[in-house]
Amino acid sequence: MTIAEHRSDAGSASADIRPFHYTATDDELDDLRRRIRATRWPERETVDDSSQGVQLEVVRALADYWADQHDWRAVESRLADIPQFVTEIDGLDIHFLHIRSRHDDALPMIVTHGWPGSVIEQLKIVGPLTDPTAHGADAADAFHLVIPSLPGHGFSGKPETTGWDPIRIARAWAELMRRLGYDRYVAQGGDWGNAVTEQLALLAPPGLVGIHTNMPATIPPAIQEALDAHEPPPADLDAEERGAWDQLAFFYAHGLAYAQEMGNRPQTLYGIADSPVGLAAWMLDHDARSYDLIARVFAGGTEGLTRDDILDNVTLYWLTNTAVSSARLYWESKLAFFAPKGVTLPTGVSVFPDEIYAAPRSWATAAYPNLIHFNRLDRGGHFAAWEQPELFSQEVRATFRSLR
Structure with missing residues (x-):
């Protein structure tokens, strides 16, 4: 059953919450494999590193595994074991996972993914957060989880008009939590998920008591101005701040091409809607450290993500034909992505070293005056x-323990 067919079977009342299930057709999966095998390959890059982009050797290994070994049905089975729903908010179908803990006093939390992510990005935290006692943690740290698909991403509807920016999405999330009956809850996000979560905090809907981010927006105005002007770093930066500066300077010089194209001309990206290998390469070219990890994985390494993890997510984008619709979020948003937004709600910040930039404590303290948790981890990335x-x-448990 396709997504469209599922929705046509649903009730008409806009506030209805309808069960959701997705199964790709055999023809769709056969067509995907055919297209992968029919890829017209370019020649190898003329350098021995990734400075020209995603390397041919990496994508050839990805394509071989995708066509011959990846099992989308296994992903469908995992998703089928999780309660999924769709509800219409502000004229658009919003898809979400909703997993209630067996612990009745669990704290509700809405978790938002980013690009090029999806709800698949959060599947590994469902068990640890909803059933902590089965994962060596305390029942007092349990959560009820709501994990929506961003508009234009995954199984959510694709906006047919402009205006679905992080601010409007945050209003939809507040309505979703109200509709689910949660009168006290917290929110979490990274990447676009952080942008939405911060706007939700600024909206301050009744019941939202705190947020957590793994990709905080903390860059001070003077630092941003110096980066934009390609000036040298200020002389008074401490070691943490200088490390963040170096990461940001590299990202602005070498890592922004994908965001600039989607922010200016998302509709031009027909190629990644037509070629699965083109889509995969585009999604891999997100940030240097994530790409390096993925390249090692397809070379046989075992760390962080698996080949199946990566292709589960890319296949979801392919089957839902959301390459272009997801890209439009970059066009829609007019927010300064890394600038502090004035969030005053209690906030937890977790700094993973291989993120686009590792936010220094000094910047986080200034950006979030009600900082209730800050920690630098020794591994992990975007x-x-x-x-x-x-x-x-x-990190999520530690952040919200004081707000229960």
């Missing part, structure tokens, strides 16, 4: 919940 679910779960 996809923290996906790469390091145990550490991520510990």
Whole structure:
């Protein structure tokens, strides 16, 4: 049954919450494998590193595994074991996972993914956070989880008009939590998930008592101005701040191409809607450290993510045809992505070393005046919940323990 067919069977009342299930057709999966095998390959890059982009050797290994060994049905089975729903908010179908803990006094939390992520990014934290006693933690740290798909991503609807920026998404999330009957809850996010979560905090809907982020927006105005002007770093930066400066300077110089294209011309990306290998390469070219990890994985390494993890997520984008619709979020948002937004709600910040930049404590303290948790981890990167679910779960528990 396709997504469209499922939705046509649903009730018409806009506030209805309808059960959701997705099964790709055999024809869709056969077509995917055919397209992978029919890829017209370019020549190898003329350098011995990734400075020209995603390397041919990495994508050839990915394509071989995708066509011959990846099992999408296993992903469907995992998703089928999790309660999924769709509800219409502000004229758009919003898909979400909703997993209630067996512990009645669990704290509700809405968790938002980013790009190029999806709800698949959060599957590994469902068990540790909803059933902590089965994972060596205390029942008092249990959560009820709501994990929505961003508009234009995954199984959520694709906006047909403009305006679905992080601010509007945050309003939809507040309505979703109200509709689910949660009158006291917290929120978590990284990447676009952080942008939405911070806007939710600024909206301050009744019941939201705190947030946690693994990709905080903390860059001081003077630092941002110096980066934009390609000036040298200020002389008074401490070691943490200088490390963050170096990461940001590298990202702005070498890592922004994908965001600039999606922010300016998302509709031009027809190629990644037509070629699965093109889509995979585009999604891999997100940040240097994530790419390095993925390249090692497809070379046979075992760390953080697996080949199946990576292809589960890319296949979801392919089957839902959301390459372009997800890209439009970059066009829609007019927020300064890394600038402090004035969040005053209690906030927890977890700094993973291989994130785009590791926020210094000094910047986080200034950005979040009600900082209730700050910790620098020794491993993990941009996809923290996906790469390091145990550490991520510990960080979320620690952040919200004082708000229960």
